[in-house]
Every structure is written in structure tokens, then in C-alpha cells.
Amino acid sequence: xxxxxEIIRVQDVSFYYDGILALQDINLSIYSGDFLAVIGPNxxxxxxxxxxxxxxxxxxxxRVFLFGQPLEEFKDWPKIGYIQQKATYFDPxxxxxxxxxxxxxxxxxxxxxxxxxxxxxxxxxRALELVGLNNIGQKRIxxxxxxxxxxxxxxxxxxxxxxxxxxxxxxxxxxxxxxxxFYDLLGYLNKNRLLTIVLITHDYGIVNKHVNRVACLNQKxxxxxxxxxxxxxxVVQQFLSGGHHLVSHRH
Numbered sequence: 001x002x003x004x005x006e007i008i009r010v011q012d013v014s015f016y017y018d019g020i021l022a023l024q025d026i027n028l029s030i031y032s033g034d035f036l037a038v039i040g041p042n043x044x045x046x047x048x049x050x051x052x053x054x055x056x057x058x059x060x061x062x063r064v065f066l067f068g069q070p071l072e073e074f075k076d077w078p079k080i081g082y083i084q085q086k087a088t089y090f091d092p093x094x095x096x097x098x099x100x101x102x103x104x105x106x107x108x109x110x111x112x113x114x115x116x117x118x119x120x121x122x123x124x125x126r127a128l129e130l131v132g133l134n135n136i137g138q139k140r141i142x143x144x145x146x147x148x149x150x151x152x153x154x155x156x157x158x159x160x161x162x163x164x165x166x167x168x169x170x171x172x173x174x175x176x177x178x179x180x181x182f183y184d185l186l187g188y189l190n191k192n193r194l195l196t197i198v199l200i201t202h203d204y205g206i207v208n209k210h211v212n213r214v215a216c217l218n219q220k221x222x223x224x225x226x227x228x229x230x231x232x233x234x235v236v237q238q239f240l241s242g243g244h245h246l247v248s249h250r251h
Contacts, residue, residue, distance in 0.1 A: 003031075004031040004032040004033050004034075005031065005032045006029050006030070006031055006032075006065075006068070007030050007031060007032055007034075007066070007067060007163065007164050007196055008029065008030040008053060008064070008065070008066055008164070008198075009028075009029050009030075009064070009065040010026050010027060010028050010029075010049070010052070010053065010062070010064055011027060011062055011063045011064070011065065012025055012026075012027060012061060012062040012063070013025070013026040013027075013049075013052060013059045013061065013062030013063070013064065014026070014059060014060060014061040014062060015045070015048055015052060015057065015059045015060060015061075016060055017048075021219060022045045022048045022219065023045040023048055023049060023052075023059070023217075023219060023220075024219050024220050025062075025220065025221075026045075026049065026062070026217075026220070026221050027221065028215055028221060028224045030164070030196065030198060030213075031196075032163070032194075032196055033190070033194060033196060034196050034197070034198075034212060034213050035186070035187070035190045035196075035197045035199070035210055035211045035212050035213070036197065036198045036199065036211065036212075036213045036214070036215060037199055037201055037204060037207060037208070037211040037213070037214050037215070037227075038050075038198065038199065038200045038201070038215045038217065039200075039201065039202075039204055039214065039215070039216050039217070040216055040217035040218050040222070041218060044217045044218045044219060045217050045218075045219050046168075046200045046217055047085060047168055047169075047200065049217065050082070050166050050168050050198070050200060052064060053066075053071075053166065053198075054080065054082045054166065055071055055074075066079075066080065067079065078160040078161070078162060079162050079163045079164065080162055080163075080164055080165075080166065081157030081158065081160065081162035081164070081165040081166065082157070082165075082166045082167075083153050083154070083157055083165070083166070083167045083168065083170055084168050085168040085169050085172070085200075094142070095140060096140065096141055096142075097137065097138055097139060097140055097141065098128075098133070098136050098137050098138070098139050098140075098141055098144070098152050099124055099137035099138060101141050101152055101153075101156055102124050102127060102128070102137075102152065102155050102156045102159050103120065103124065104156070105156035105157060105159050105160065106120065106123060106124070106159045106160060123159050124137060124155075124159060125137075126159075127155040127156070127158045127159040128152075128155050130154075130155065130158055130189070130193070131151040131152070131154050131155045131158070131185060132151065132185070133148065133151050133152065133155065136148075145174075145178070146173055146174035146175075146178060147174050147175075147177075147178030147179075147181060147182060150170055150171065150174065150178070150182050151182070151185065153170070154185065154186075154189075158189075158195075162195070163195070163196060164195070164196040164197070164198065165186075165189070165195055165196070165197050165198070166197075166198045166199075167186075167197070167198070167199045167200065168200045169200050169201060169202065170182065170199070170201075171183075171201070171203055176206070179203055179206055180206055183203070183206055183207045183210055184210075186199070186207075186210060187209075187210035190210065199211075208227065208231075211227050212226065212227050213225065213226060213227060214226075214227050214230040216230070216235055222235055223235040
């Protein structure tokens with residue numbers, strides 16, 4: 001059996017904001033097919049880590065490799081989808097449609113606008129179908145529920161057919177049922193569409209049935225490994241003592 005390919009490698013990464021330590025000596029690898037939950041207390045460096053991986057921040061120490069290439073040489077960005085924190089905020093007075101939100105994601109990865117309108121339409125419809133939102137392309141994004149807006153952002157990321165999707169606390173501000181449905185969608189995409197997922201979350205009790213690996217951060221990498229081993233480790237007790245809720249209900 002061929003082992004999964006390494007998609008992302010973070011090597012000896014440290015980062016400081018104006019001299020204040022955010023991350024120290026982080027080493028981790030993310031492999032094809034992983035569903036990695038990145039957890040830890042507020043201020044532990046989770047968002048900083050994702051921003052470093054996608055090149056929005058440059059570490060003072062260490063390197064990042066994407067698909068075997070140094071980050072500074074990597075050019076194939078459509079392979080990577082990224083949904084940043086609080087991405088579901090839309091100005092209610094701005095009349096943008098679902099289709100326009102998704103098209104923006106498609107064009108942002110191209111050197112020039114795609115000339116084939118039929119191809120663009122097919123890509124949009126395919127992405128919406130994947131997230132269970134058929135036939136809503138003409139609706140205003142602000143007319144949708146929070147859970148539906150999250151799915152549109154997933155569609156926007158999927159329209160480029162990425163191999164890995166990175167999400168930073170994507171369910172902030174939505175109810176528990178919408179959270180469960182959203183994470184079930186991510187689980188489906190991971191298992192059935194073979195999409196590698198890296199997820200920063202405080203909703204570990206909901207999402208843990210889908211993840212196979214965990215990275216627990218507190219400026220340093222406290223734990224990085226298999227989900228089951230994490231559930232049986234002493235790190236879990238420290239995590240729970242910080243007020244987090246863990247319910248293991250994997251099926």
C-alpha cells in the first residue's frame with residue numbers, strides 16, 4: 001500500500017508579533033487524506049500558523065513546504081483553499097449574489113478572467129451541488145442563513161478543485177445544528193471527495209467524530225498525532241480543564 005503523500009510540512013517555525021512570541025519551534029506534517037483539527041486556547045497561535053502556511057505571514061525562523069516545494073517557490077495556489085476567520089461577514093447593504101461570491105474565488109486563482117462562460121457556469125454549479133445548495137446562485141448572499149453562507153464559502157473554495165482546504169473557526173456565530181451540518185459536510189468531502197482538511201476549531205466536541213489527527217497548540221506544539229491517541233492522552237485532561245468540551249462519538 002502506497003503511503004499518503006506529504007502535502008504540507010512546517011519545519012522549525014517560530015513567529016513573533018513586535019517581539020512577542022506567538023509560535024515557537026513548530027514542526028508538523030499534513031498528509032493527503034488527513035482531517036486535522038487544530039485546537040488550543042485563545043492566543044495560542046492557531047490563526048498565526050494557518051496564515052504562515054498560506055503565505056500571509058512570514059516566520060522569523062523556519063520554513064514551510066507545500067506539495068514538496070518551499071513556500072517561497074510555490075505557484076500552484078488553486079491546489080489550496082483557505083477560508084479565513086470571520087469570513088461569513090457580509091455587508092447587508094451590498095447587493096452581491098451567491099454566484100458572484102463564488103466567481104470571485106474562481107477568478108482570484110487565474111492570471112486572467114476565464115473566457116469560457118459555459119465552463120465558469122459548470123464550475124459554479126458543480127461547487128454548489130457539492131455543498132447541497134443547488135439553484136440558489138442568483139440569491140443575495142445576505143438573504144441566506146449563517147449556515148448557508150458557510151456552505152457558499154466552501155463552494156467558493158471548492159470551485160478551484162483544491163486538494164487541501166484550510167479553515168479558521170468557520171462556525172463562529174451559528175447555532176449548534178448548523179455547526180453539526182457544516183462539519184458533516186466537511187466529513188463527507190474528506191471521506192468521499194478525498195479532500196484534505198485543516199480546521200481550527202473550538203467546537204471539538206462536535207467535529208471530533210470526523211477528524212483523524214489533532215494538533216494541539218499553546219505557542220508550542222503540545223500534541224500532534226492520531227485522534228484516538230489524543231483522546232487517551234494526558235493532553236486531553238489539560239484541554240478539558242481549560243473549559244473545552246469533548247464528546248467522543250465516532251461512528
